[in-house]
Amino acid sequence: MALNATQTAPTLTPAPRAGQRPALIQIRNLKKSFAGGRVQALSGIHLDIADGEFVCVVGPSGCGKSTLLRILAGLDDYDSGQVTLGGTPVTGPSRDVGVVFQQANLLPWLTVRENVALPLRVGGGRREGADDVDRLLDVAGLKDFGGRYPYELSGGMQQRAGICRALVRNPRILLMDEPFGALDALTRERMNLELQRIWQATGKTVLLITHSISEAIFLADRVIVMSARPGRVLRDLAVNIPRPRSNDTIISHPDYPALAKDIRGLLTGQGEE
Amino acid sequence: MSKPDITLAVADAAVTDASVESTPSTAHRRSKEPVNGTLIAAVGLVVLFGGWALAVRYLNIPSYILPSPTAVWKALWSGLAVSPTDPLGYYLPLWGTLKNAAIGLAAGGGLGLVLGSLMAESRTIEKLLMPYAFALQSLPKVAIAPLVVIWFGFGDGSKIAIAGLLAFFPILINSFTGLRAVEPEKIDLMRSLSASRLETYRIVKLPSAAPYIFAGLDMAVVYALLGTIVAEFLGAQQGMGVVITQAQAVTDVAGVFAALVILGAFGILLHGIVRGLEQRIVHWGRGRK
Numbered sequence: 001m002a003l004n005a006t007q008t009a010p011t012l013t014p015a016p017r018a019g020q021r022p023a024l025i026q027i028r029n030l031k032k033s034f035a036g037g038r039v040q041a042l043s044g045i046h047l048d049i050a051d052g053e054f055v056c057v058v059g060p061s062g063c064g065k066s067t068l069l070r071i072l073a074g075l076d077d078y079d080s081g082q083v084t085l086g087g088t089p090v091t092g093p094s095r096d097v098g099v100v101f102q103q104a105n106l107l108p109w110l111t112v113r114e115n116v117a118l119p120l121r122v123g124g125g126r127r128e129g130a131d132d133v134d135r136l137l138d139v140a141g142l143k144d145f146g147g148r149y150p151y152e153l154s155g156g157m158q159q160r161a162g163i164c165r166a167l168v169r170n171p172r173i174l175l176m177d178e179p180f181g182a183l184d185a186l187t188r189e190r191m192n193l194e195l196q197r198i199w200q201a202t203g204k205t206v207l208l209i210t211h212s213i214s215e216a217i218f219l220a221d222r223v224i225v226m227s228a229r230p231g232r233v234l235r236d237l238a239v240n241i242p243r244p245r246s247n248d249t250i251i252s253h254p255d256y257p258a259l260a261k262d263i264r265g266l267l268t269g270q271g272e273e
Numbered sequence: 274m275s276k277p278d279i280t281l282a283v284a285d286a287a288v289t290d291a292s293v294e295s296t297p298s299t300a301h302r303r304s305k306e307p308v309n310g311t312l313i314a315a316v317g318l319v320v321l322f323g324g325w326a327l328a329v330r331y332l333n334i335p336s337y338i339l340p341s342p343t344a345v346w347k348a349l350w351s352g353l354a355v356s357p358t359d360p361l362g363y364y365l366p367l368w369g370t371l372k373n374a375a376i377g378l379a380a381g382g383g384l385g386l387v388l389g390s391l392m393a394e395s396r397t398i399e400k401l402l403m404p405y406a407f408a409l410q411s412l413p414k415v416a417i418a419p420l421v422v423i424w425f426g427f428g429d430g431s432k433i434a435i436a437g438l439l440a441f442f443p444i445l446i447n448s449f450t451g452l453r454a455v456e457p458e459k460i461d462l463m464r465s466l467s468a469s470r471l472e473t474y475r476i477v478k479l480p481s482a483a484p485y486i487f488a489g490l491d492m493a494v495v496y497a498l499l500g501t502i503v504a505e506f507l508g509a510q511q512g513m514g515v516v517i518t519q520a521q522a523v524t525d526v527a528g529v530f531a532a533l534v535i536l537g538a539f540g541i542l543l544h545g546i547v548r549g550l551e552q553r554i555v556h557w558g559r560g561r562k
Contacts, residue, residue, distance in 0.1 A: 123467035
């Protein structure tokens with residue numbers, strides 16, 4: 001991990017909520033490039049995410065939002081800047097972070113229960129506070145499918161198992177990389193509703209990457225709009241729509257059309273540039 | 274020159290997939306026009322044997338060139354309808370050949386899996402061993418057999434060594450290829466869980482490479498049998514290779530044919546066993562997208 005955290009702290013304005021709650025995730029002037037510096041993926045990201053907050057990141061394809069998530073997950077290193085989780089600089093994968101991947105990324109040779117229990121088997125074994133696998137399966141509506149193999153499940157069920165797996169170590173932070181992108185629209189809405197319920201029940205801090213504007217508004221306390229490559233934070237929009245939100249009521253909320261219009265404008269404006 | 278092996282193995286795996294996928298369409302076609310596959314095969318067999326018998330009889334082919342099917346059947350029966358301990362029967366030589374091929378397969382295949390895994394895990398070991406693997410693979414390995422006989426003698430040792438040498442490469446190359454072909458997302462998953470290298474290997478890489486390894490095993494089984502027979506040709510006390518050379522020495526061509534029939538039957542049987550094992554172990558493959 002080349003953590004050249006030599007850059008001085010930025011003078012840019014902190015995120016609006018940072019003052020109210022202590023920031024669990026702190027990103028300062030984060031830069032990352034690929035291909036030996038020729039392709040700049042992230043050019044100076046500033047972002048604070050408070051404990052228990054649900055943040056969605058939207059942006060045009062290739063804007064580096066997946067790279068941002070991979071850096072937070074400790075899967076990729078970065079060129080410069082500071083990334084801290086709970087005050088500790090990120091130097092690799094952390095037990096306090098659960099990752100939900102694009103597609104469900106389950107292991108086809110393990111049953112659903114074995115997949116969900118995988119994080120308890122590897123990387124140093126069981127630790128205190130680990131959630132009970134069967135309780136999680138129950139919460140996710142997979143109680144009767146623990147003994148099945150992933151290919152016997154629908155796409156939505158597979159991704160619910162993927163979320164259970166990310167939660168089983170009881171991490172403080174959940175990082176989700178377009179988790180529902182491969183699902184049909186109706187399943188996606190149902191998954192959003194369930195994710196909201198799980199989030200409200202567990203109080204995790206969630207960073208979710210999505211292409212869908214409606215998904216971002218439905219789920220997020222804050223929507224971060226990123227620019228086209230090289231990625232930086234274009235706008236940080238608070239979503240003050242009361243919870244629990246439902247798929248029916250959210251679009252009739254007075255804030256919804258303006259928010260959707262703002263995000264769309266920012267994204268398409270980027271596309272035209 | 275080990276490239277062909279890779280493509281072979283992959284092609285083999287692809288064929289497996291294709292055949293699995295094509296099953297419903299075959300069934301569909303069968304329901305449309307009632308053509309019985311078993312019947313066609315039976316008719317083909319009858320035509321083959323009938324043609325063979327007629328050709329031998331009416332074209333005056335001498336029996337030391339091509340014996341008649343009945344002569345082959347008689348030779349086969351005389352080798353089979355004896356006590357299992359009869360030294361003139363097939364059972365003792367067959368047991369000797371299969372035992373040596375199996376030991377060679379286990380040793381060579383096991384070493385192939387270990388070295389293939391080490392090469393897949395470490396670029397240094399890959400760089401170190403790959404040139405030798407390529408060089409040895411390019412060599413017609415049967416040509417080494419006389420040398421191996423000098424080293425290991427005319428006993429079981431040389432048979433096991435040559436069987437092992439031939440079984441080694443398909444497993445080495447296929448396990449290496451399969452272990453390198455693991456989806457990066459699955460590696461990312463294990464990394465995000467701070468899994469150890471051994472855990473990632475055991476839980477993700479090895480099962481993921483299993484279809485490749487089985488394709489290699491399928492080839493290795495046949496190669497091990499081939500290696501054992503070749504070693505037996507060069508000199509042995511017992512074995513199917515000896516049965517063939519002894520029959521050849523007295524121009525008992527029907528006896529040679531009978532031994533080949535036995536070996537062919539066992540080749541098919543072993544292939545079936547490997548396929549059955551694969552379907553049992555790689556059980557998730559059926560429902561894979």
